[in-house]
Amino acid sequence: MKTFEELGVSAEIRQAIEEMGYEYPMPVQEEVIPYLLGNRNDVVALAQTGTGKTAAFGLPLIQKIDVKNCVPQALILCPTRELCLQIAGDLTDYSKYITNLKILPVYGGSSIDSQIRSLKKGVHIIVATPGRLIDLMERKVARLETIQDVVMDEADEMLNMGFTESINAILEQVPEVIKAHEFMEHRIVHKGVVNHHKKGQHKEN
Numbered sequence: 001m002k003t004f005e006e007l008g009v010s011a012e013i014r015q016a017i018e019e020m021g022y023e024y025p026m027p028v029q030e031e032v033i034p035y036l037l038g039n040r041n042d043v044v045a046l047a048q049t050g051t052g053k054t055a056a057f058g059l060p061l062i063q064k065i066d067v068k069n070c071v072p073q074a075l076i077l078c079p080t081r082e083l084c085l086q087i088a089g090d091l092t093d094y095s096k097y098i099t100n101l102k103i104l105p106v107y108g109g110s111s112i113d114s115q116i117r118s119l120k121k122g123v124h125i126i127v128a129t130p131g132r133l134i135d136l137m138e139r140k141v142a143r144l145e146t147i148q149d150v151v152m153d154e155a156d157e158m159l160n161m162g163f164t165e166s167i168n169a170i171l172e173q174v175p176e177v178i179k180a181h182e183f184m185e186h187r188i189v190h191k192g193v194v195n196h197h198k199k200g201q202h203k204e205n
Contacts, residue, residue, distance in 0.1 A: 001025075007033045010063050016096040017055070026052035029059075036060035036149075054090045057151045061125065062095045064149065070102065070122035071146040077128055077170065078153040079161055081107040087153065088127045101125075106142070108132045116141050130158065130166035137173060144173040 001024050004014050025033065029052050037060045061074045078084050088105035095101045104123040106115045108131055115132075119141045126133070126142070136142035150171070152158065158167060 002030055004033075004059075008037045009033065009059055012097040013059055013063060013094055016094055017059070019096075020093060022055070026056075028053055029056045032056040033060050037063065053153070054087055055094065057153070058087070058091050058094055061149055061151065062091060062098065062101065065098075065101060065124045067098065067100050067124065070100075070124065072123055072126050072142075072144060073146060074125045074149045074151070075128065075144065075147050075170075075174070076125070076151040076153060077130055077133070077155075077158065077167065079129065079157045079163065081109055081129060083154065084127050084129055091125060091127070103127065106132050106136060112136070130163045130170060133170060134166050137170070144170070145175060147174045150174060 004017065004022065004025055007025060007030065009017075032053075033056060036057060057076075061076075065073050076087055078087060084105045084107045088103050091103050095103070102118075102121075102123040103125045104115070104118050104127070106119075106126060106128045108129060112132070112135065115136065116139065119126075119136065128136075128142075133142055137144070152167070158164075
């Protein structure tokens with residue numbers, strides 16, 4: 001069993017997660033973290049709730065952020081307000097010892113004005129439900145041209161909920177060179193849905 005240090009996790013992040021009770025990586029973390037810390041790697045992961053998937057994608061995303069450049073660098077899409085808040089809270093905990101890292105959850109059912117103000121001040125990581133992010137993009141306050149990584153958490157659920165069109169519209173605004181990392185609950189959806197979304201083709205396994 002490897003340690004978080006052996007996986008390449010930085011000392012600042014290790015200090016935070018050790019205080020949270022993390023001792024050794026869970027299987028999905030051991031597999032995914034080194035890969036996401038690499039350059040331009042694409043990942044599709046199938047993991048049930050409680051297996052550590054948020055840390056699997058969250059730790060490397062945080063570590064790759066250039067804090068001095070206060071523009072959106074990572075985008076995490078998820079299906080519900082509850083998951084959005086949970087992910088943002090977890091990432092905030094993981095980054096406890098990283099000064100000035102700004103993480104913003106954006107979701108429906110909450111004041112869009114406060115989310116607009118936060119975006120205008122500058123953020124590094126956006127955690128969003130598709131509908132609210134589309135709204136903010138249409139208002140020209142959520143700009144995605146600086147995004148380097150996209151994570152789709154519970155991507156299968158978002159497709160089941162009818163967010164395919166919204167997801168495609170969002171990814172149209174993300175630089176072509178980025179990779180999308182998909183984390184599924186129940187089934188794996190072919191990467192064609194994400195990285196080749198313009199073709200409108202997908203395959204279920």
